[in-house]
Amino acid sequence: MLKKIPLIILPVLTSVLLVLAYPKFDLGWLGWAGLGPLCYYLLAVKSPRAAALGGLAGGWLFYAGILYWIYPTMRAGGVGAGVSALGLLLLSLVLALEFALISVYGYFLRRAGFKVWPYLFALGWFLLEYGKVWLSFKAVWFPWFMLGYTQWQCLPLIQAASVTGVYGLGAAMAFGCALGASLFFLPGPAWKKALRFSPALLLLGGLWIFGRAELAGSGTPVRHLDVALLQPSIDQYAKWDATREGEIKQVMAGLAARSAGAELAVWPENALPCWLDEAACYDWLRGAAAPRAGASLVGSVSKGDGSHVSAFLLDGAGTITASYDKRQLVPFGEYVPLRSFLGRYIKPVAELGEFLPGSARQGLLQLRGFKLGVSICYEAIFPTLFARDAAAGADLFVNLTNDGWYLDTAAPRQHFIASIFRAVETRRSVVRAANNGISGVIDPWGRVLARTALNERLVLEAAAPVYPVNSFFVVYGHWFAMAALMVVAAFLIAVIFA
Secondary structure, eight states: OGGGSOTTHHHHHHHHHHHHHSTTTOOGGGGGTTTHHHHHHHHHOSSHHHHHHHHHHHHHHHHHHHTTTHHHHHHHTTOOHHHHHHHHHHHHHHHTHHHHHHHHHHHHGGGGOTTTHHHHHHHHHHHHHHHHHHHHHHSOOOOOOOGGGGGTTOHHHHTTHHHHOHHHHHHHHHHHHHHHHHGGGSOSOHHHHHHHTHHHHHHHHHHHHHHHHHHHTOOOOSEEEEEEEEEOOOOGGGTTOGGGHHHHHHHHHHHHHTTTTOSEEEOOTTOSSSOTTSHHHHHHHHHHHTTSSSOEEEEEEEOSSSOEEEEEEEOTTSOEEEEEEOSSOOBTTTBOTTHHHHTTTOOOSSTTOOOOOOOSSOOOEEETTEEEEEEEGGGGGOHHHHHHHHHTTOSEEEEEEOOGGGOSSSHHHHHHHHHHHHHHHHTOEEEEEESSSOOEEEOTTSOEEEEOOTTOOEEEEEEEEEOSOOOHHHHHTTHHHHHHHHHHHHHHHHHHTO
């Protein structure tokens, strides 16, 4: 039956299945079949060029589907329709190189034989996802998509992230798809092929049993941090309108007044309509925050030793006791990559211009015996940042973000689920305050203890639990990437010198 279908339809089908598995559709079970059509395509095509083009086409359609929100975001920012559409299509095309790369790898992988192919393909997928996060630290990339994210609603399965990170769950899903596709190319009766699919079923069952055991053994927290999450739901596109400053301050002060009694009031990223270094701005903040919660963590831009996107910890008297500068900035939003070359053609999307990254090795914030790991917005999609802070002793994480740019699209939902995986990977609670949502508290097993809806204006009060648990991923997880790299490298060397 599959032989009657034009092969190029298969990468397109993969793109459709993966888009449906992601928010807003949230049909996560389709993620377990998502790569299957692409895998069959790679085993059937006749040339590496066809493999690359098919992967590129499927990846392009997929990224255009899950990143569709870039178009309305740019339009809301005053960018013309043509440029907005071109921006979405070009970014999708660049990110589709991931699919082209894995497709070429999968094509040459056929030399290993159909029986070994699924195992090596899964290792390659692990390295692809791990590598694009690493690449984002060294160059310009956007590691928004991870296959494992599609499983965010299935608590037992996502517990695997505490061992391998989200990468391992994605590799398990890729393995099932690759194994299923390879069976079409192996001889033998249907019952024999069904038996050959048993490793994928055993892997899925093992992940489920492991996850259920982890959830059952989660135990009791040793303490809690009472937090109040401020969600002002301020129109992002009017945020720096001077005529709205008084109104915005009034909203923020009103929400801060409702946070009394919390140990920590968390304000979202860039919560202030002014620069905190300005005397008038800081004086206002002290008056708004000081009489309220025991302490406040406030997101603001600053001009200390250069412009930074920052978070400031204020004590009960409104005095700044510590700060954190965002380490991983958004390309083209907060800085222009390759400025010497691109700077003359491209300006930062952010109205405030360019910023400098904070130091890679910043200390944890101290609050009444708690050690807080802080991240700002985009940093939530970088497992390495969270693992590093967890290894340094963070008791829990606080993420300040502003997803108001994205309006009522899938982007805020896609961004929120990344924090679920950061919690599971590190076995630390994640507290998230977002300008227009989604704000919430996630426990170390990925259970959402409290959350808001989009575009609500409210204060969410909750208790963030702290558990005496350290995850395997934090301590040893990156050894999986090293092992996968050695196996894949050995195969590639064998292919080159064959």
